[in-house]
Amino acid sequence: MKIRMNENYRLLEKNYLFSEVARRLARFREAHPEAKIIHLGIGDVTLPLPEVVTRAMAAAVEEMASQETFRGYAPEAGYDFLLEAIQRHYQRFGVELALGEIFSCDGAKSDVANLTELFGQNLVCIPDPVYPVYVDSNRMLGREIAFMPATEDNDYLPGPAELEDAVGHTVEGVIIYLCSPNNPTGAVYDRAQLEEWVKFARATGSLIIFDSAYESFIAGDYPHSIFEVEGAKECAIEVASLSKSAGFTGTRCSWTVVPAGLEAGGMNLNEMWSRRQTTKFNGVPYVVQRGAEAALSPEGEAECEALVAYYRENAQIMGAVFEERGVAYTGGANSPYLWVSCPNGMGSWEFFDRLLEDVHLVGTPGAGFGSCGEGHLRLTSFGSHEATAEACERLRRYLP
Amino acid sequence: MKIRMNENYRLLEKNYLFSEVARRLARFREAHPEAKIIHLGIGDVTLPLPEVVTRAMAAAVEEMASQETFRGYAPEAGYDFLLEAIQRHYQRFGVELALGEIFSCDGAKSDVANLTELFGQNLVCIPDPVYPVYVDSNRMLGREIAFMPATEDNDYLPGPAELEDAVGHTVEGVIIYLCSPNNPTGAVYDRAQLEEWVKFARATGSLIIFDSAYESFIAGDYPHSIFEVEGAKECAIEVASLSKSAGFTGTRCSWTVVPAGLEAGGMNLNEMWSRRQTTKFNGVPYVVQRGAEAALSPEGEAECEALVAYYRENAQIMGAVFEERGVAYTGGANSPYLWVSCPNGMGSWEFFDRLLEDVHLVGTPGAGFGSCGEGHLRLTSFGSHEATAEACERLRRYLP
Numbered sequence: 001m002k003i004r005m006n007e008n009y010r011l012l013e014k015n016y017l018f019s020e021v022a023r024r025l026a027r028f029r030e031a032h033p034e035a036k037i038i039h040l041g042i043g044d045v046t047l048p049l050p051e052v053v054t055r056a057m058a059a060a061v062e063e064m065a066s067q068e069t070f071r072g073y074a075p076e077a078g079y080d081f082l083l084e085a086i087q088r089h090y091q092r093f094g095v096e097l098a099l100g101e102i103f104s105c106d107g108a109k110s111d112v113a114n115l116t117e118l119f120g121q122n123l124v125c126i127p128d129p130v131y132p133v134y135v136d137s138n139r140m141l142g143r144e145i146a147f148m149p150a151t152e153d154n155d156y157l158p159g160p161a162e163l164e165d166a167v168g169h170t171v172e173g174v175i176i177y178l179c180s181p182n183n184p185t186g187a188v189y190d191r192a193q194l195e196e197w198v199k200f201a202r203a204t205g206s207l208i209i210f211d212s213a214y215e216s217f218i219a220g221d222y223p224h225s226i227f228e229v230e231g232a233k234e235c236a237i238e239v240a241s242l243s244k245s246a247g248f249t250g251t252r253c254s255w256t257v258v259p260a261g262l263e264a265g266g267m268n269l270n271e272m273w274s275r276r277q278t279t280k281f282n283g284v285p286y287v288v289q290r291g292a293e294a295a296l297s298p299e300g301e302a303e304c305e306a307l308v309a310y311y312r313e314n315a316q317i318m319g320a321v322f323e324e325r326g327v328a329y330t331g332g333a334n335s336p337y338l339w340v341s342c343p344n345g346m347g348s349w350e351f352f353d354r355l356l357e358d359v360h361l362v363g364t365p366g367a368g369f370g371s372c373g374e375g376h377l378r379l380t381s382f383g384s385h386e387a388t389a390e391a392c393e394r395l396r397r398y399l400p
Numbered sequence: 401m402k403i404r405m406n407e408n409y410r411l412l413e414k415n416y417l418f419s420e421v422a423r424r425l426a427r428f429r430e431a432h433p434e435a436k437i438i439h440l441g442i443g444d445v446t447l448p449l450p451e452v453v454t455r456a457m458a459a460a461v462e463e464m465a466s467q468e469t470f471r472g473y474a475p476e477a478g479y480d481f482l483l484e485a486i487q488r489h490y491q492r493f494g495v496e497l498a499l500g501e502i503f504s505c506d507g508a509k510s511d512v513a514n515l516t517e518l519f520g521q522n523l524v525c526i527p528d529p530v531y532p533v534y535v536d537s538n539r540m541l542g543r544e545i546a547f548m549p550a551t552e553d554n555d556y557l558p559g560p561a562e563l564e565d566a567v568g569h570t571v572e573g574v575i576i577y578l579c580s581p582n583n584p585t586g587a588v589y590d591r592a593q594l595e596e597w598v599k600f601a602r603a604t605g606s607l608i609i610f611d612s613a614y615e616s617f618i619a620g621d622y623p624h625s626i627f628e629v630e631g632a633k634e635c636a637i638e639v640a641s642l643s644k645s646a647g648f649t650g651t652r653c654s655w656t657v658v659p660a661g662l663e664a665g666g667m668n669l670n671e672m673w674s675r676r677q678t679t680k681f682n683g684v685p686y687v688v689q690r691g692a693e694a695a696l697s698p699e700g701e702a703e704c705e706a707l708v709a710y711y712r713e714n715a716q717i718m719g720a721v722f723e724e725r726g727v728a729y730t731g732g733a734n735s736p737y738l739w740v741s742c743p744n745g746m747g748s749w750e751f752f753d754r755l756l757e758d759v760h761l762v763g764t765p766g767a768g769f770g771s772c773g774e775g776h777l778r779l780t781s782f783g784s785h786e787a788t789a790e791a792c793e794r795l796r797r798y799l800p
Contacts, residue, residue: 002573002605004520044472054465072444113680120404173402205402280513
């Protein structure tokens, strides 16, 4: 064909991280078919949906089976019953949202990626290491990206100073991605740090895209939402999800908060997002919306807390091993991820290979999340208690 | 804020069609609270999901409730069980697809709109009248659009000649949107006409984006898929949906077929779409995928045919009234839409007002779908038999 293609796709790196992990794993399996391999690599949940959720979904399926209660097209942003449940969820953090500021969707991945469409060419500032979707969705649009190093030196929490260092000059009107608790490092911003970010964004006319997908894992006194910080409604959009809190990775429900007053160049971001979503999206399935509503009910939130507590216990057990053995790590306490510094100066892939070959444990090499991820390995707490305890035993034997 | 926004959003027309319909309806209701209004305006189904579908969905919900059968992240393009069901669906039309050519998604609206991201600046050729998403999703990216008139003169089925007329010169490497059976006109391309389009696309290095969302309504001998035409795999992408065939408007499952060999400028469209979807989408909910699989099973297809037959009967009853009264219309026979020529030279909105005020019947003014829609009204067959029969009685009394 002679049509012109989006040439930016040529700039995308092959997303080889998980496929390379799979390749090495397959090779090892072939050589050692008897090995009992434990997987703590992928960030996918393993516990079933809360009972209150499946009960609501089953009831909704029944509604869809009868003409009197059948539902066709939903409002694109979601039924009021879901938006109101999300509104109440935010009230737990002292955040008041109007229903028109909340847009439900099929996943934080979709929302984070689709938000890029609202903007023109701006400098985009992204932490390194990072969830690859921030990078790829901007590269697909040919955006210039500055990486803010998240390293031991800054406790894996880059601030405005790292942004200005990365850019090399004073900035104005940039787009800043923050993820807290962070994937992959598990680091979490405290209130003072987020206040500094909001102050910086407002002073420079910048926009923060705040990814709170791991918010439910916060145990300590940290903000669960950027909107807990005063002034954030003038400079931030937040993307949240039920994937990790309620086990919705295979059920799909997220939401994005776009404050009503957010404007740039005389264009209102809330209206633009609404136009984008009504043009390109037809709403979350009714059955899933009822499940999401149930997950956000008081009964549902209690069940979700139990899920998170289960995973958190895994993180604690793993963290204890590394502490005992003097291996540095971050995360775990407020996040399902442990970000482990590879011992003895090993590289990410070297440590990955050692753990696979010597103790039959699979993690994710940190280098796959960005150049500053080199020398780290990400372990998840999403395994079963039994598998995690067994992994810890093996790590104890392996680490000197 | 000082960030640069996507200025193309300024070019979007306010999508006022359905809101204007709602406004006039509300005003009428206020003045005539006793009127029994019949709605044949919106293209949303009203019959419940097939029993085999809700049974499959209920079983899938149960799987999600137990750790042994719980499902987390799905493959972004869909589980093989769904892709294989879609593959078999195409075999009914004699079309062979590889599993890697099929990508399931949450809706034809999403797919049609998101496909625009793969391309650079090309001339985009769109029928008029048309489903507004083709226009808006291209306007959001600043694409130049040429409209191909679909009028009585060409039986509402523009061909390459209308395209070249609209552009005013010979074309090369353009993107062509075709929807057959058509929304809103209900017109359907026959084999010879599609062969002409495929021949034209191949000769000019152009791409056809073929929307077959209403394929299940075809009763006569018309192609159900563009891939029934030889050579289409070298110049076409097809978007299909369960919304209208299986009543999935509130359940959400579609698919897009991107042939493996489709290339332009050395870039492979199948690989690009896969990269787009794995980066920006996380798969259709497991419960919905099981429902979709059931809808595409032999038992499901039989139930879906019964749904379509029910709506088709409505279309026949309505069509009979217009024939009897000498009012010209197209559609209905192979489509849920009747595209009625407003009698006595009335404009779309005038006829809309007359029907609302005089017989309490709501249609959709054709002018809302593009300038060539002026002078037409779209009626849908998605009502109940009872409501449709009552609407026909009223039309008979009203039309001389």
